[in-house]
Amino acid sequence: MSTHHGRPDSIAARTVDLTKVYGIGDAEVHALDGVTVEIHAGEFTAVMGPSGSGKSTLVHCMAALDTPTSGSVFLGETELAHLKDKELTELRRDRIGFVFQAYNLVPTLTAEENVLLPLAIAGRKPDPDWYDTVIDAVGLRDRLGHRPNEMSGGQQQRVACARALMSRPTIVFADEPTGNLDSTASAEILAFLRDSVRDFGQTVVMVTHDPVAASYTDRVIFLADGKVVDELRSPTSETVLAHMSGARRGPETGQGHAALHTA
Numbered sequence: 013m014s015t016h017h018g019r020p021d022s023i024a025a026r027t028v029d030l031t032k033v034y035g036i037g038d039a040e041v042h043a044l045d046g047v048t049v050e051i052h053a054g055e056f057t058a059v060m061g062p063s064g065s066g067k068s069t070l071v072h073c074m075a076a077l078d079t080p081t082s083g084s085v086f087l088g089e090t091e092l093a094h095l096k097d098k099e100l101t102e103l104r105r106d107r108i109g110f111v112f113q114a115y116n117l118v119p120t121l122t123a124e125e126n127v128l129l130p131l132a133i134a135g136r137k138p139d140p141d142w143y144d145t146v147i148d149a150v151g152l153r154d155r156l157g158h159r160p161n162e163m164s165g166g167q168q169q170r171v172a173c174a175r176a177l178m179s180r181p182t183i184v185f186a187d188e189p190t191g192n193l194d195s196t197a198s199a200e201i202l203a204f205l206r207d208s209v210r211d212f213g214q215t216v217v218m219v220t221h222d223p224v225a226a227s228y229t230d231r232v233i234f235l236a237d238g239k240v241v242d243e244l245r246s247p248t249s250e251t252v253l254a255h256m257s258g259a260r261r262g263p264e265t266g267q268g269h270a271a272l273h274t275a
């Protein structure tokens with residue numbers, strides 16, 4: 013709980029019995045199978061689990077990029093299913109930041125134009141102090157005039173992070189933000205996300221496969237087969253690794269999640 017800012021017990025977002033079924037009949041896939049989870053404001057939360065366990069589906073549903081089959085998503089007090097299309101568009105723009113594995117920058121725009129694009133679409137100008145704070149935090153001051161193809165992957169992802177934070181969203185989701193980066197660039201992105209939580213009180217949820225990435229966070233939520241199976245507070249790469257190998261051995265060995273929870 014050490015990194016909580018301001019309102020220690022407030023919930024930035026939550027899901028209630030969330031399900032997502034893709035396909036029909038024999039092709040039916042239960043990507044989410046009853047997920048009830050709370051994301052604490054001012055915390056850095058990791059979502060981990062095997063490939064296909066529903067991590068991306070969960071963050072897409074929470075970020076209003078996908079619609080659940082049943083159950084509810086709340087952003088603060090707002091239930092997403094109750095919003096009209098226009099309200100959903102505004103919520104995505106104003107209250108949610110999203111960082112994709114593949115950066116998803118607009119190739120024809122400069123770094124600065126990419127960072128400011130969501131605000132520009134909304135017809136707004138950034139708060140100048142906040143803009144400077146974020147640009148300096150990601151270390152992009154000398155790259156603002158570059159286009160994505162003139163930047164390294166790490167620099168492009170730092171642009172994407174700055175873009176996600178510019179509207180001061182309620183929550184930033186990042187789906188494997190370091191998945192395409194080498195260890196040095198990854199460490200920069202992870203430190204930036206962690207510091208945005210610690211220094212700005214930002215709430216961040218990050219999907220990752222990497223125990224080292226998870227060790228930057230305050231809490232890890234583990235998914236398996238579309239369900240939340242466990243969580244870990246104040247993770248280290250060692251406790252996350254121990255958890256993952258325990259999960260692979262399975263509970264029947266007596267070395268399952270519960271046994272390793274306090275490791």
Ligand SMILES: Nc1ncnc2c1ncn2[C@@H]1O[C@H](COP(=O)(O)OP(=O)(O)OP(=O)(O)O)[C@@H](O)[C@H]1O
Nearest residue numbers: 034035041042043062063064065066067068069070
């Ligand atoms: N658009 C889709 N249509 C059909 N099935 C889908 C779709 N998106 C996801 N799925 C299925 O839903 C399940 C969960 O997928 P999801 O992408 O959420 O997993 P993930 O945990 O993010 O995996 P990874 O670590 O590989 O990114 C998988 O079985 C996947 O094949």
Ligand SMILES: [Mg+2]
Nearest residue numbers: 067068069187
């Ligand atoms: Mg995924």
